[in-house]
Amino acid sequence: MLEVAGLVVALGGREVLRGVDLSVAAGEVVTLEGPSGAGKTTLLRAIAGLVPAAAGQIRCGAPAGLVFQQHALAARLSARDNVLVGGLGRIGFCRAALRAWPRPMLAEADGCLARVGLEGLGARRAGRLSGGQRQRVAVARVLMQRARLLLADEPVASLDPENAAAVLDLLRGLARREGRAVLVTLHQPELARRIADRRLRMEEGRLWPL
Ligand SMILES: Nc1ncnc2c1ncn2[C@@H]1O[C@H](COP(=O)(O)OP(=O)(O)OP(=O)(O)O)[C@@H](O)[C@H]1O
Numbered sequence: 001m002l003e004v005a006g007l008v009v010a011l012g013g014r015e016v017l018r019g020v021d022l023s024v025a026a027g028e029v030v031t032l033e034g035p036s037g038a039g040k041t042t043l044l045r046a047i048a049g050l051v052p053a054a055a056g057q058i059r060c061g062a063p064a065g066l067v068f069q070q071h072a073l074a075a076r077l078s079a080r081d082n083v084l085v086g087g088l089g090r091i092g093f094c095r096a097a098l099r100a101w102p103r104p105m106l107a108e109a110d111g112c113l114a115r116v117g118l119e120g121l122g123a124r125r126a127g128r129l130s131g132g133q134r135q136r137v138a139v140a141r142v143l144m145q146r147a148r149l150l151l152a153d154e155p156v157a158s159l160d161p162e163n164a165a166a167v168l169d170l171l172r173g174l175a176r177r178e179g180r181a182v183l184v185t186l187h188q189p190e191l192a193r194r195i196a197d198r199r200l201r202m203e204e205g206r207l208w209p210l
């Protein structure tokens with residue numbers, strides 16, 4: 001689903017990724033570990049098309065969606081409205097601003113919330129959800145984007161161990177049950193061992209198998 005070959009990314013005049021090769025298959029969970037500043041976030045951003053490659057290739061066989069460390073939800077919007085943001089590309093900004101979501105999309109958003117274990121919480125403001133619930137909403141939003149490749153950058157950094165494990169198990173379940181590909185950066189090796197089919201380590205812009 002994802003093939004990266006010889007990827008070089010330069011930021012601020014410095015090579016941050018220095019020839020990265022990586023593949024992630026449908027149904028597979030690959031974890032990225034490594035010290036702060038190694039280039040993990042930059043790799044995810046490059047795959048998502050948010051930073052340009054100076055050299056190399058990125059072949060993404062399916063739409064990709066990002067789950068951020070700081071779950072990046074609109075606190076004043078409901079959980080459902082946050083999920084619907086993932087469908088913006090399909091109805092356009094004007095209809096979304098008027099909250100003129102087609103009925104099937106509302107049902108799809110509720111379905112996404114149910115798949116992340118938040119059935120019945122669609123009307124609750126995101127700001128009134130727990131940290132773990134908010135991160136689940138962020139995952140539901142990429143499901144609403146219909147992303148087949150999930151790129152998660154430290155998705156459990158702000159969660160207690162129990163919620164962290166639950167969110168990671170959710171990502172693994174989406175890979176196993178729905179054949180999505182998951183590439184996730186993690187700081188704690190024990191969490192990586194919990195979900196990874198394959199563990200990779202990044203150091204100074206290069207990837208190594210673990
Ligand atoms: N916009 C930018 N301009 C210049 N340098 C940048 C920019 N963004 C990141 N960098 C640098 O690129 C390097 C890699 O950063 P990146 O955020 O990818 O590391 P990381 O492995 O994700 O670190 P962390 O685990 O702390 O999130 C760092 O040295 C960082 O300072």
